Structures are given as C-alpha cells and as structure tokens.
Amino acid sequence: MSVAQVKAGDAIFGGPELVLIAGPCVIESYDSCIRHATRLADIARRAKLPFVFKSSFDKANRTSHSSFRGPGLIEGLEILARVKREAGVAVLTDIHEQSQASTAAKVVDVIQIPALLSRQTDLIDAAAKTDCVVNIKKGQFLAPWDMKAAVAKAESAGTRRIILTERGFSFGYNNLVSDMRSLVIMRGFGYPVVFDATHSAQLPGAGEGGISSGGQREFVAPLARAAVATGVDGIFMEVHENPDRALSDGPNSYRLDDLLALLETLKQIHHLSQKSD
Numbered sequence: 001m002s003v004a005q006v007k008a009g010d011a012i013f014g015g016p017e018l019v020l021i022a023g024p025c026v027i028e029s030y031d032s033c034i035r036h037a038t039r040l041a042d043i044a045r046r047a048k049l050p051f052v053f054k055s056s057f058d059k060a061n062r063t064s065h066s067s068f069r070g071p072g073l074i075e076g077l078e079i080l081a082r083v084k085r086e087a088g089v090a091v092l093t094d095i096h097e098q099s100q101a102s103t104a105a106k107v108v109d110v111i112q113i114p115a116l117l118s119r120q121t122d123l124i125d126a127a128a129k130t131d132c133v134v135n136i137k138k139g140q141f142l143a144p145w146d147m148k149a150a151v152a153k154a155e156s157a158g159t160r161r162i163i164l165t166e167r168g169f170s171f172g173y174n175n176l177v178s179d180m181r182s183l184v185i186m187r188g189f190g191y192p193v194v195f196d197a198t199h200s201a202q203l204p205g206a207g208e209g210g211i212s213s214g215g216q217r218e219f220v221a222p223l224a225r226a227a228v229a230t231g232v233d234g235i236f237m238e239v240h241e242n243p244d245r246a247l248s249d250g251p252n253s254y255r256l257d258d259l260l261a262l263l264e265t266l267k268q269i270h271h272l273s274q275k276s277d
Contacts, residue, residue: 230273
C-alpha cells in the first residue's frame with residue numbers, strides 16, 4: 001500500500017526503512033536526557049535504522065497531581081535543543097495546549113498530539129500550522145476510521161506532513177488491547193503509521209492505589225513484532241536505562257540494554273513484510 005513519505009531530520013516515514021521513535025517518557029534532567037539520546041543514537045546506528053528521539057517536557061495527563069510532570073515548556077525545550085545539537089538527532093515532543101505549538105516548533109522536528117487530545121481541533125490546527133511533522137496518536141476511545149477526521153483537520157490547516165500512531169484501545173477498566181487491523185485501516189488514509197509498542201502494554205490507572213498506571217513490559221516485544229509483521233512505517237518505544245526507577249511510565253518502558261536485539265529482529269520482519277506486500 002502506497003503512503004506519503006514524511007521526512008523528520010534524516011528519518012523518512014513511509015520510506016524503505018522502519019523508523020525508530022524512542023526515548024524516556026519524560027525529561028528527567030539534562031544529564032539523563034543526553035545520556036539516553038546518545039546511547040539510543042548509537043543503538044539505532046548499529047541496527048541501521050533511522051531514529052527520532054522522544055521525550056516530554058511536561059506530562060500534563062499524569063494519573064495523580066503529585067506525579068512528576070517534567071521540567072516544563074521553557075526548560076524542557078532548552079534541554080531538547082541541547083540534545084538535538086549535541087547528539088545530532090531529530091527530536092519529537094508532545095504538546096497539550098495550542099499556545100505551545102509555535103514555541104515547540106522552534107526546537108523540535110515532530111510535534112505530537114497526545115492520544116487523549118486527539119479530537120482537540122484547535123490543538124491539531126496549531127500544530128499543523130507550524131513547519132513540523134505532526135504525529136497524531138489515536139485516542140484509546142477511538143475507532144481507527146475515526147482518525148480520518150483528525151487527518152482532515154491537519155490537512156485543512158495546510159499540512160501533509162502527518163503521521164498516525166496506534167497505541168491500543170480501551171478494553172474494560174484499566175486495560176488496553178491492540179487491534180492490528182487498525183494499522184491497515186489507518187495506513188489506508190495515505191499517511192505513514194507508527195505502532196506505539198510500550199503504551200500499548202500500559203494498564204491505565206492500574207498502579208497501586210489507583211494513583212498511577214501499571215504496565216506489562218513482557219508484552220512490548222511480542223506486540224512490536226506483530227505490528228511490524230502487519231506492516232507499519234515506524235515503531236514507537238519509551239525506553240529507559242532503569243525502567244523500575246523511571247519517573248514516568250516505568251512499568252511499560254522497555255529496558256535500554258535489551259533494545260538492540262529487538263530492533264534487529266524487527267528490521268528482519270520489516271523487510272520480509274515489505275516483500276509480501
């Protein structure tokens with residue numbers, strides 16, 4: 001199936017290679033951020049995969065008001081600008097308010113619309129009016145065909161640099177399931193599709209006392225393999241050098257030391273899936 005090619009830094013979504021989007025969920029500090037970005041860039045080079053570094057300056061949708069949210073817009077973008085320059089990587093971050101779009105666009109290559117905000121017209125409009133690639137994550141409450149309307153919002157604002165990301169669908173309380181048909185349906189809209197392997201293994205609000213999210217890290221690799229076999233243009237993974245001590249999304253983050261082996265497998269599957277198209 002033919003899709004548009006969308007370039008972010010040196011990565012081309014919809015091109016011949018599977019693109020890796022990866023990084024810690026939230027910016028914990030400059031030192032942590034540059035350490036992860038440098039290691040990830042090296043791992044991506046060894047796997048011979050194009051790479052976009054991801055981290056959030058603010059996690060405005062944490063389950064509890066007392067959870068760590070990040071350094072905020074100004075300090076967070078200063079850190080990402082340093083990481084982009086020093087590690088030589090393209091950068092993705094998410095925004096939660098339309099006023100953040102133009103400021104973020106001065107630094108990042110990809111602006112991400114969080115899944116819980118994927119129906120917010122003004123937010124999509126503001127992101128689409130920048131020069132950045134816009135990655136719209138499918139809401140956990142949306143059918144895949146509902147994302148056609150989100151695409152139309154971005155197109156109406158004047159952009160064709162659009163990526164769609166699948167991150168699982170709500171299945172009862174505190175649980176998500178991944179319907180691989182969604183990847184095929186959304187790719188039919190003509191834009192590259194990414195599979196978020198780590199958020200798809202999240203258990204929203206299922207942490208101790210209901211004040212944090214849980215996760216099933218053991219399912220990240222199987223879900224990633226299934227998605228790449230189905231046919232995607234990129235894989236999204238929140239990774240951490242020590243997931244059990246991560247300040248956000250630790251239970252579903254993938255261990256950095258295990259990433260290279262998984263990427264090598266995913267690359268092989270991707271090449272086989274392309275031959276079968």
